[in-house]
Amino acid sequence: MLLIGILAGAMSCDVERRKSDAELGLNPQQAAGRRVFDAECARCHEPYSTRGKKGPGLKGMFQRKYLPLSGLPANDDRVSDIIRLGRNEMPGYSQKLDAQQLQDLLAYLHTL
Template sequence: MAACQLFSAPRPLRSLAFLLALAPVLVFSACENEVRKSDAELGLNPQQASGRRVFDSYCARCHRAYSSRDLQGPSLQGMFRKPYLSSGLPANDDRAGDIIRYGRSKMPGYGQVLDQQQLADLLAYLHTL
């Protein structure tokens, strides 16, 4: 059997086979557990840092902040660096604020959940992405 022959192969070949077998696992776990940077590493000021807490509590389960991959909702990486959101709406505080307050299709609204300060902090944080 091929697998058995593999283990009677010379030692360097065996460890190579082992590494090859492990590689996808290593790559996969590295992608899934992106190392979380501290607020300081990200250069966040206190307002942006508290916006990050809001994001972690209410948004992170559906949106990625530091990857362009979509989750349940579109990635928010660089959302204010482009002229338009993926929905085609202009990428500005008014439009993004409305989406956050009132929701949009499968996204719930947070107007009743977040106060003015939390919303302002959240927007300040989203500008850092």
């Protein structure tokens, strides 16, 4: 009986589900960038929070004048350089991401 009560309580909990690309209003390029983010970035960065995991949270990064931690200008050129070349503990992704994937990722990051 206790197990049934625990299971019933767990089933009634409001578990936040992941929003779809359409619910977020992402265009095809931004949706492709979200997939790149999920595959390559999500284990170290939170997309919808300023709190970090291993790296900084990225919510609103392009609404800021400067990037968190580095203090570099928050623009496509600087962010591209960091993604391609790495910075501090972050590895570079120039060997993993092609030019289109990088552009898609930037498009997605602008939505955060």
